[in-house]
Amino acid sequence: MDNFLEINLQALADNFKKISDFVGSDTSIMGVVKSNAYGHGLEKCALALDRVGCKWFAVTDIFEAQVLRKILPQSAILILGPVSRDDFSSAISGNFRLTIDSENDLEFLAGKAQIFGKRATIHIKVNTGMNRFGCDPLKVVSLVEKAKNYSSLFVEGIYSHFYNSADHEAIEKQWKIFSEVLFDLQKKDLEIPLRHIANSDAVFLNDQVWLELIRLGLALYGLAEQNVLALAPVLNWKAKILKIRGVSQGECVSYGCDYKAKKDFVLAIIGAGYADGYSRALSGKAEVLVSGKKCKVVGRINMDYTFIDITSAMRVSQKMSPAEGDEVILVGRQDKEEITVNDLARWAGTIPHEIVSRLPESAERRLVDRQIVNRQRLNYLTNDVT
Incomplete structure (x- = not known):
């Protein structure tokens, strides 16, 4: 190949450990591996994270989820994006966590799960200002009440998404809406075990948003704007x-x-x-x-x-x-x-997410062990991630 990527899985593992130590044992990390692990290679990165204790993973769609399930049969996998009703059966059989934000999808999923004789696990998404996906905050209590009436559904989580996680004021604005929703649920005794809203930059700006889970993408790959832990590029x-x-x-x-x-x-x-x-x-x-x-x-x-x-x-x-x-x-x-990737993003007038996510799946990715690199002897791994 005339060009290739070197993927340092030891750096990925070290970044996970640093952040895990930083947030403490009360908060678990959900490794976001959507878009081919931000261009780094979905399967190898997920396996490397699994081996250092990452039990939660997030992907965009059911196709990425199915790839993950083949290599991580026991891991919890949340599909962040909408899943077609045609794929609900596959999602249920794959034991994937589904994002739900409407009564129509809720009812349809409950019916499908009942037919299969299984219990579908869902995370309710709340629209706190991004206006992409998510239930209206005023309708969340009603949606959760309906979900809990179905024996074929388990409401495991509730979450939202920051539209500007590098801005304190924007974080506070959305956090206020989300925390009010959580309070309304608490008043109704509608218990939901897992709550999550923090992403890579927000984790380092506001510790009140850590909750039970934090979703990390850029930070794991050493690309977050906030880099107080000296996370290494992968x-x-x-x-x-x-x-x-x-x-x-x-x-x-x-x-x-x-x-x-x-x-x-x-x-x-x-x-x-x-x-x-x-x-x-x-x-x-x-x-x-x-x-x-x-x-x-x-x-x-x-x-x-x-x-x-x-x-x-x-x-x-x-x-x-x-x-x-x-x-x-x-x-x-x-x-x-x-x-750096951030240099490329600045020169191209874009964001680092776009730079790495547009790296083709067909690109050659050589896995590099950090210790060997430090000894100036590169060892390209092909079948293992240790």
């Missing part, structure tokens, strides 16, 4: 130099001649493009690491290739200069320099 991204050539002043580079050389320079073409998840929006903005030096992306990023000005990385000795076949760092550290 992902590195590397590409190979395929061609090095000289470009003369006035010559064009890449499609459209958007970039015209202002002076003679040394150009490297690397084997990564927008088909690999290296966004076209990074054209002319991003930097990569070549021989420990930050080098600029020039010209338009192609489907499979990107153009780099490596003049600053060239040495007096040709043997010390970059060569075809050398590795370039798209995300990661080299010598004293580092390029």
